[in-house]
Amino acid sequence: MDTQRHGITIGIERIGLESILVFKATGKLTHEDYKAIIPVLDSSLKGIDPKHVKMLVDITEFSGWELRAAWDDFQLGLKVGFKIEKVAIYGDKNWQEMAAKIGSWFLSGEMLSFGDYESAAVWLVD
Structure with a gap:
């Protein structure tokens, strides 16, 4: 069986005293x-300042992304409507x-790219 994992997970992670909204794209x-x-995002954002x-x-x-999903991603970014202070993207792309x-x-707010989790986390809470 050839299973191809794909999707988005969302959560809230505590780094020091900060609550960070975490997304993982697979x-x-x-x-x-x-x-x-x-619906998961809408529910998660209710607890965020x-x-x-x-x-x-x-x-x-x-x-x-598939083509339509790229458009969905853009629309999702506009829909959030929160004042985003910082976004740290990490990976090796x-x-x-x-x-x-x-x-x-x-x-x-600011958005920066990092090669690893630790650097991204430090920048977010700095």
């Missing part, structure tokens, strides 16, 4: 992945630094 994301995550959001995005197992630069155009 495999090639589909439109159905975004349809499944929206909308004036102070920090996000950690793990793309170490991410391999891309050659395009992630460019994605962080482009993503920062659409955010009120």
Whole structure:
């Protein structure tokens, strides 16, 4: 059996005194992945202070999007509507630094790319 894992997991992680919204993208994301995550995201965001959001995005197992899913991702970013203070993307993709630069155009806060979890976490709580 050839199983291809894909999807988005979301959680809240404590780093020091900070509550960080954590996303992990796995495999090639589909439109159905975004349809499944929206209710979970809405529920998770109810416990977050909308004036102070920090996000950690793990793309170490991410391999891309189907075309419609890329559009879903863009719309999801607009939908969040929170004042995002910082977003740290970490992984080993050659395009992630460019994605962080482009993503920062659409955010009120900062977005940076990192090669490892530890560097990303330190920057978020700094």
